[in-house]
Amino acid sequence: MIIMTGGSVGLFIACTAFVTEEWSMFRKTTVEELTTLADIIGYNCAPALVLDDRDGAEKTLDSLKAKPHIDSACIFKPSSAILAEWVPIGAQATFPTSVPTNYVYRFESDHLVLFKSIVEDNEVIGTVYLRSNLTAIDTRLKRYARIVILVLLASILVTWRVSSKLQRIISEPILSLLRTAEGVARDQDFSIRAQSHGEDELGMLVQGFNNMLAQIQARDAALQQAQENLEKTVDERTRELRQEIVEREQAERKLTALHRELLATSRKAGMAEVATGVLHNVGNVLNSVNVSTILIGERIRRSKTSNLRKVASLIQEHSENFEQFVRRDEKGKLVLQYILDLAEHLDSEQKESLSELNSLTTNVEHIKEIVAMQQSYASVSGMIESLSIVDLVEDALRMYSSGFQSKGIHVERVYMQSPVVSMDKHRVLQIVANLIANAQDAIMETDRSDRTITIEITLTENGGVRIAVSDNGVGIRKENLTRVFSHGFTTKREGHGFGLHYGALAAHEMGGTLLAESDGEGKGARFVLELPLVIRDPNRHEDGPRERSLT
Secondary structure: OHHHHHHHHHHHHHHHHHHHHHHHHHHHHHHHHHHHHHHHHHHHHHHHHHHOOHHHHHHHHHHHHHOOOEEEEEEEOOOOOEEEEEOOOOOOOOOOOOOOOOOOEEEOOOEEEEEEEEEEOOEEEEEEEEEEEOHHHHHHHHHHHHHHHHHHHHHHHHHHHHHHHHHHHHHHHHHHHHHHHHHHHHHOOOOOOOOOOOOOHHHHHHHHHHHHHHHHHHHHHHHHHHHHHHHHHHHHHHHHHHHHHHHHHHHHHHHHHHHHHHHHHOOOHHHHHHHHHHHHHHHHHHHHHHHHHHHHHHHHHOOOOHHHHHHHHHHHHOOOOHHHHHHHOHHHHHHHHHHHHHHHHHHHHHHHHHHHHHHHHHHHHHHHHHHHHOHHHOOOOOOEEEEEHHHHHHHHHHHOHHHHHHHOEEEEEEEOOOOEEEEEHHHHHHHHHHHHHHHHHHHHOOOOOOEEEEEEEEEOOOOEEEEEEEEOOOOOOHHHOOHHHOOOOOOOOOOOOOHHHHHHHHHHHOOOEEEEEOOOOOOOEEEEEEEEOEOOOOOOOOOOOOOOOOO
């Protein structure tokens, strides 16, 4: 189509120029012929004008019957009066009433009109008027148009036959390469190679495509090997973490046994309270330790160190012409920047991992501090404790304080009251900590610079306490405001959908509620936890244990 269109357009322009030139020349020729005819008639009619001989002038004009293209003619006197007229037999004509002075001839829509002065002894004695049709021009233009159409059709046919033969030289190798590419994309088999049809540019293209497939195949194998090595490393680390968890559980069991021994051998009630508080708060801090351990494991699993093998392989392939590869090749130009970006990422990853390790160390030290600091505040061998709700919220915020600082999150505290509540501290702390963690995640999914979490503590109308955690993060769709509490449902990319479900169940068992509020996506969210001031122990039932469900 490109060859045919190009040739046809060029030929059409040439034919159009030819026809235009012929049409212009024919008009010029027609004017010249009509001027010559007017001169002859004027010369023959000069005596009749001098003698005012109408019959003589009409006889002269009667000779125009041999010119079929003349529609009408007349002879004007110097006074613009008509001396003689002529029209073909059976035809009618309208003659001008005077001789114009601003033109000699003019082309009308389908006629040529000419006025020619009759001069005798340098004196104008009359004017010849001729009106000629343009049938000859129209006939010739139609003939030229037929010729142009025939030439164009013939040239298109010949061009099509020739181009259909020549296009296979280009289209066949390209179609073969396309079929190979489709096969590779469909089967993900990078061992397939395209067949080369020559040593020309298309042959070089096919060779380049085959080289690319070979490189992809090699990188795919290297990536597979790296993935296997990474999975092996992750499995080993997972076993180590499990072993650490087992050891930690054993330590907790030993601590519990020690606590029971102290209760049995010591008759001091204060010792029992200290042991209970220590165990309870150590468990809270261990939650942070567990979170840090999981984060370190996630960073190890998502580490981009495997990409170094790809870059090293690419550099090794072009080691002999590395300088030219880096300066001219499109991939080579990206290598140095990619290495810098990768180094920056790995450096950031190392800093984050070191930060988490420091957090682990800090939390372990925190465990020791809790044992030392809260001996005088331990509960008396029960799950229900009387404490300030503000202190509990502050403990929950303290778990994420380092993360708030590093991520630029500002915490606003709106504490209208500071009630003392009898509650299961561990369960309430877990709910509040989960809401704060969710608010932090929601904010980090946006690109806002004013990252804010607001904590409100107020009393309810029915004599309870209300804890509200608000954020200006991604928000929640209206249809998901109730679904977020369903088991397994989550809007996070890496969430498990258990935290809010557990929080709602725990609040329900303690006689309270947990609700979600949001104006929609991008408008933040607000979670409201309402609890009675006195919460009974859910583990104590007069009629024995029973199942609980949340609708």
